[in-house]
Amino acid sequence: MRVYGVVGWKNAGKTGLMERLVTEITGRGFSVSTVKHAHHSFDVDHPGKDSHRHRVAGAREVLLASRNRFALMHELQGEDEPTLDALLAKLAPVDLVLVEGYKRDGHAKVEAHRAETGNALIAPEDPTIKAIASDTPMTLDRPVFDLNDTSTIADFILAEVGL
Template identity: 85%
Template sequence: MKLYGVVGWKNAGKTGLMERLVTEITGRGVTVSTVKHAHHSFDVDHPGKDSHRHRVAGATEVLLASRNRFALMHELRDEDEPTLDTLLSKLAPVDLVLIEGYKRDAHPKVEAHRSVTGNPLIAPNDPTVRAVASDTHLDLDRPVFDLDDTKAIADFILSETDL
């Protein structure tokens, strides 16, 4: 599996770019999975549902399945947050895994940047950021794409990953 990340500060356009990239790249016949890092607590389960009751009762893992999809929930009761490599090992094989977040990991990345946020660029101090997708002109030592030019960004990622 090839890996490519999308990083950036809050409100930089990461999720929208990820969504557009998945649509564009899968539309070309490339299989894609995604990994999204959340800095906050989240839950895909709801109180009162059977799966929630299983977790609250103490189950380490609850696998919820239907004929359309399945979800495996693993409780990190006294465990550290798993590394990206650990999480990637749980994915079924695909051509490309797009990773949102995990900006400190070593895989290649595109940085999403919106000037209105006022945040500094990550790219100048991070050689793993191979290109920037921005809503403003930037003078950098690596490619800069228009944040909305999904096709060009997808072309770049697929070229970088030999897909």
């Protein structure tokens, strides 16, 4: 499976870049899935709904399905957080999986960077970051793209993964 990441510090523009890349790359006829790492607890379920009641009752997995989509919720119940590789193995085959976060994993990545956040770049210390998408010009030892030049960033990623 072809995997490419988007990393960066908080408010660097990762999610916006991911959204634009999915639109751009699927618009070119490729199938894309995404994986998003959350550093906090999250819930796709709501108290009082049947699926939430099933989980609270102790179900290990709850699969919620309709004619438009399904969602599988798996309660870890004390298990370690699954690795990115374990999560990727659960996905149906697609042309490309874009991963937001998982900056410490070994897959190739582009770093989103906004100068206004005041954060230092991750790239100088991380050889898995193959390019930077920034709102400010800079000179580095790898390509730097305008953060909003989605088409060029998509060209770079697709070339990197051989699509």
